[in-house]
Amino acid sequence: MYRFLLTPRWWGINVFVxxxxxFCLFMGTWQLGRFEDRVDSHRSAEQRPSAGAGRAAAVPLEELLPVDKETSGRLAEASGRxxxxxxxxxxxxDGKTGSYVLTLLHTDGGKALPVVRGWLPAGGAAPAPPGGEVTVTGALQASENAGSNGVRAAGGLPEGQLGxxxxxxxxxxxxxxxxxAWITVVDSPSGLVPVPAAAAAGTGLDLKAFQNLGYTGEWFAFAxxxxxxxFRLARREAEAARDRELGLPAQDAPEARARV
Structure with a gap:
C-alpha cells in the first residue's frame, strides 16, 4: 500500500521534507540562542558595577577602548586637566528634566575626554571644574547617536550647549x-547629581529580543x-491506493470507505 513512497514524485517530496x-529546527534553535544571548547580556549589564556603586577597581581608560558590550559601564580612570x-x-x-554638565578632560595623550560630572536641575548653575592636574573615575559609555536611547540631536542650541x-x-x-567615548563620574561635586551609567546598546530586553523569541516559535511551527x-498527503495517497486495489471508482471511493 505504501509502495508509492518509492515513486519519483514521492522521492522529491521525501527529500524536501x-x-x-x-532546517526549520536549526533556524528555530538559532533564534532561541539569539534571545538567550540578549537575556544574558541584559543580566550582565544589570549586575555590572555602575558609576555609583564603586564595587570594582577602576581600569585605565586606554585598556577599555574601544567601547563594546563588555566594557560599557566599566569603571575607567583618566588623568589630565x-x-x-x-x-x-x-x-x-528621577522623573525631572535638567542638563548634564559635560567638561572636557585634556589627557596626557593629547586627546580630550568628555566627562559628565553630574546632572544639573533646571535653572541651576553649573559649578566650575577644578584646576590643575586631576584624576577622574567614572563609568565608561559609548558615544551617543542621534535618535538612540531617546536622544536627539538638538539644532539651534545656544553657545555652550550640546544635543x-x-x-x-x-x-x-x-x-x-x-x-x-565618555565617562560619567562616580563622585559629583556639590550641586550636581551623579548620572547612572546607561546599559550598552543591544543588551536590553527590547522588542528585538522578543522578536527573536517569536521567530523561534514560527520556525518550530513550520517544522x-x-x-x-x-502525513496528510501520505494518508490520502494510501487511501487512494487501497481504493484502486478494491477496484472502486475514484468518485465512489469516499462513500465506499464510509460503508466499510
Missing amino acids: LLAIP FGKQFLVPGREL IISAASLVNLVPDEVYD GFVLFMW
Missing part, C-alpha cells in the same frame, strides 16, 4: 582630537506544519 524539517564645559539639556533623572555626547558633535568646538502535511 528531510531537508526542510532540520579640565578645559571647556558644556551643558547637555533635556536629560531626565548629544559624541566626538562628532565636539570636533568643531575643541582643537584637540576627542575620544569616541510541525511540514511534518503534518507529509
Whole structure:
C-alpha cells in the first residue's frame, strides 16, 4: 500500500521534507540562542558595577577602548586637566528634566575626554571644574547617536550647549582630537547629581529580543506544519491506493470507505 513512497514524485517530496524539517529546527534553535544571548547580556549589564556603586577597581581608560558590550559601564580612570564645559539639556533623572554638565578632560595623550560630572536641575548653575592636574573615575559609555536611547540631536542650541555626547558633535568646538567615548563620574561635586551609567546598546530586553523569541516559535511551527502535511498527503495517497486495489471508482471511493 505504501509502495508509492518509492515513486519519483514521492522521492522529491521525501527529500524536501528531510531537508526542510532540520532546517526549520536549526533556524528555530538559532533564534532561541539569539534571545538567550540578549537575556544574558541584559543580566550582565544589570549586575555590572555602575558609576555609583564603586564595587570594582577602576581600569585605565586606554585598556577599555574601544567601547563594546563588555566594557560599557566599566569603571575607567583618566588623568589630565579640565578645559571647556558644556551643558547637555533635556536629560531626565528621577522623573525631572535638567542638563548634564559635560567638561572636557585634556589627557596626557593629547586627546580630550568628555566627562559628565553630574546632572544639573533646571535653572541651576553649573559649578566650575577644578584646576590643575586631576584624576577622574567614572563609568565608561559609548558615544551617543542621534535618535538612540531617546536622544536627539538638538539644532539651534545656544553657545555652550550640546544635543548629544559624541566626538562628532565636539570636533568643531575643541582643537584637540576627542575620544569616541565618555565617562560619567562616580563622585559629583556639590550641586550636581551623579548620572547612572546607561546599559550598552543591544543588551536590553527590547522588542528585538522578543522578536527573536517569536521567530523561534514560527520556525518550530513550520517544522510541525511540514511534518503534518507529509502525513496528510501520505494518508490520502494510501487511501487512494487501497481504493484502486478494491477496484472502486475514484468518485465512489469516499462513500465506499464510509460503508466499510
